[in-house]
Amino acid sequence: MTSIESFENKVTYIVVGGKKMTKQEWKKYKKEQDAVIQSKLTKKKQREIQKAKREAKKKRETEITILPEIIKGIVKNAGPIRSLCSYYDNAYRMWGTIANTILKQPEIEAPFILFRADAYELNRLISEISDIAKGNEKAVFAYIQKLSWTLDNARNKMKSLYSGVIASGVLEQFKNKECINGEGRRLGLNILMTRTFKSMDAMEKAIAELGRIAHNGLSPEEYRTDVLERAYRTI
Secondary structure, X not given: OEEEOOOEOOEOEEEEOOEEEEHHHHHHHHHHHHHHHHHOOOHHHHXXXXXXXXXXXXXHOOHHHHHHHHHHHHHHOOOOHHXXXXXXXXXXXXXXXXXXXXXXXXXXXXXXXXXXXXXXXXXXXXXXXXXXXXXXXXXXXXXXXHHHHHHHHHHHHHHHHHHHHHHHOHHHHOOOOHHHHOOOOOOOHHHHHHHHHHHHHHHHHHHHHHHHHHHHOOOOOOOOHHHHHHHHHHO
């Protein structure tokens, strides 16, 4: 018979078969006993037990633990956030002074700097959401709400950036330069602005989706088995 005594010097003791032991001693004892029992089973039975344990662990995975991958997907598909950041960070290295000339245009410089700051905050919040979710903490939903607000801010900066680029005239003035017309791995500002313009509705939907998750959690479709299993493999 197993029972738990009252605290003695703030240490919890467990009595097993008349023998008193600490929790650590009991865990070690239990592990040894389990090993003895396992050794008496057939290999097939041992594999069945291990499989059952893995399945039980999967079932313990909760809505919170799968949130990070879903949130990352929502933000990633919202708009060309990463591509715009890459342009801002690497334009001079790739194209030299012509890129600086473009980025220093008064209609472009301020909104691009403000957008880059919001993008940095988005990455920081996503990282925090991942860390909090590992601990299965409900505080993660408050961070998802913050993320939706920050994405909304980023969307407004992207609209300002688009308007600034158009107003500056650089798309026409430097239309023959790769920093404007580049494609593939070296995207120019022209295609980035086209994608930015087209992404406004998608970003608005992403913001609303994050707000919904923050207030109501995941929908049954998002919480379906294949999503759980895919998230489980990434943990």
